[in-house]
Structures are given as C-alpha cells and as structure tokens.
Amino acid sequence: MFQTVLLRDHMDHSDTFASWLHEQFAYEFVAQALPDWQREFKAGQNDGNWRTVIALENGQLLGGAALAKDDSPDHPALGPWLACVLVAPLARQRGVAERLIAEICSTAKGIGHQKLYLHTHDRRDYYAKRGWEYLESxxxxxxxxxxxxxxx
Known part of the structure; x- marks a missing residue:
C-alpha cells in the first residue's frame, strides 16, 4: 500500500520527480533546461511555489502533485493551481492520482483557499468527472x- 507525504520531507526524490515532469510536460519546458527546473522545483518546496505531495511505496516514488502559486503565464491573476499531476506508468490504475489530487485540495482548503485552478490539454474529461468545472479554452x-x- 502506498502512502502520501510532503516532498519537502523526502527531498531525495525531488530531482527525480522534477525530471519526470520535465520529460512528461516537455512542451512547457522548451526554454528551461532540466537542471534549472530541478533547482526551481526544489526551492519551491520551501518557498511555497511548488508545494508537492508525493506517493511512495516501500521507498519507491510512484508519483506526485503540486499546489502551485502560478502555473499559467496566460492567467497570472488566477491561483492557486493544481499542477504537476504525474503517476509512474507502473503505478497507474491504483487510485494514486485521485489520492494525490485529494491531498492537494485538502491542503489548499486547509490554508484558506476557496477554489483551485488547473489547466490540461488532454485530461479534461478525467477532471470533469471528479468535480472540476470547465471555464474556457x-x-x-x-x-x-x-x-x-x-x-x-
């Protein structure tokens, strides 16, 4: 059984998860080299820019999700954001993503936020089935x- 924990308490997984994100969402990182992203992401665990929850099982990283202050240059006035949702292929279909998303929602609510935003280019139906409302393209x-x- 996997557990969810704050990445800032398990920083040995930070560079790995950041590299997974850099590869999976390469179109977002065209102008940012992997080492620069890894530094930004690591710093974001302490400054609140990329507050991340990860899933671990027997010390193995399964995936993660972040509560981000800013995740869309086209919508600078919106936030916070559910971002960086990624589960390793070997851990999919086990409810890992849903649990990570629930943790981020709970965290955001716990610190006083009334809503979260996200953007997706290919998972709109997935999020809509889980209570997310489409706003615009x-x-x-x-x-x-x-x-x-x-x-x-």
Missing amino acids: FHAWGKEHSLMQRLL
Missing part, C-alpha cells in the same frame, strides 16, 4: 488547453 505552449476550477 486557451492556447499555450503550442497546444490547446482547458482552464478548469474546483470549489473547495
């Missing part, structure tokens, strides 16, 4: 994205 990073929100 926008073009960023060479792809069409759906902007969504969820009341907490």
Whole structure:
C-alpha cells in the first residue's frame, strides 16, 4: 500500500520527480533546461511555489502533485493551481492520482483557499468527472488547453 507525504520531507526524490515532469510536460519546458527546473522545483518546496505531495511505496516514488502559486503565464491573476499531476506508468490504475489530487485540495482548503485552478490539454474529461468545472479554452505552449476550477 502506498502512502502520501510532503516532498519537502523526502527531498531525495525531488530531482527525480522534477525530471519526470520535465520529460512528461516537455512542451512547457522548451526554454528551461532540466537542471534549472530541478533547482526551481526544489526551492519551491520551501518557498511555497511548488508545494508537492508525493506517493511512495516501500521507498519507491510512484508519483506526485503540486499546489502551485502560478502555473499559467496566460492567467497570472488566477491561483492557486493544481499542477504537476504525474503517476509512474507502473503505478497507474491504483487510485494514486485521485489520492494525490485529494491531498492537494485538502491542503489548499486547509490554508484558506476557496477554489483551485488547473489547466490540461488532454485530461479534461478525467477532471470533469471528479468535480472540476470547465471555464474556457486557451492556447499555450503550442497546444490547446482547458482552464478548469474546483470549489473547495
């Protein structure tokens, strides 16, 4: 059985998770080299820019999700954001993503936020089935994205 924990308490997984994100969402990192992203992501665990929850099982990283202050250059006035949702292929179909997302929602609510935003280019139906409301489409990073929100 996996557990969810704050990445800041398990920083030995920070560079690995950041590299997974850099690879999975490469279109967002065209202008940012992996070492620069790893430094930003690591710093974000302490400054609150990328507050991340990860899933671990027997010390193995399964995935993670972040509460981000800013995750869309096209929507600088919105936030906070559910971001960086990624589960390793070997851990999919086990409820890992849903639990990580629930942890981020709970964290955001616990610190006083009333709603969260996210953007996705390919998982709109997944989030809609889980209570996220579609707001609009926008073009960023060479792809069409759906902007969504969820009341907490």
